[in-house]
Amino acid sequence: MSVQSFDKTLSRKQRLQEKQRRQLAVVDTVDKAEAKARKAEVELAVAVTEAVQVFGDEQSASEGLDxxxxxxxxxxGMAQDEAAGADNVAEVSDKP
Structure with missing residues (x-):
């Protein structure tokens, strides 16, 4: 049975539900990938911050890290934003 003949056996409602299910699955996959990318970017920001401290300044870190x-x-800046966000979360959770 081909896909076309299979699709024709489904009602319009069923085809729409299947299409929506696939769309939601793709959106979920993209959301998860974006979250992983964001986490990796934050980890990289922290590593770059440490590199600047180790190398002494931005220019030396730039040269050392190419x-x-x-x-x-x-x-x-990203690392500072993350630290500020973490501080804000801690302050909010500490309030009665």
Missing amino acids: MPVEAIRRFL
């Missing part, structure tokens, strides 16, 4: 200074600064 990464543009602009990228170093972007990751430093």
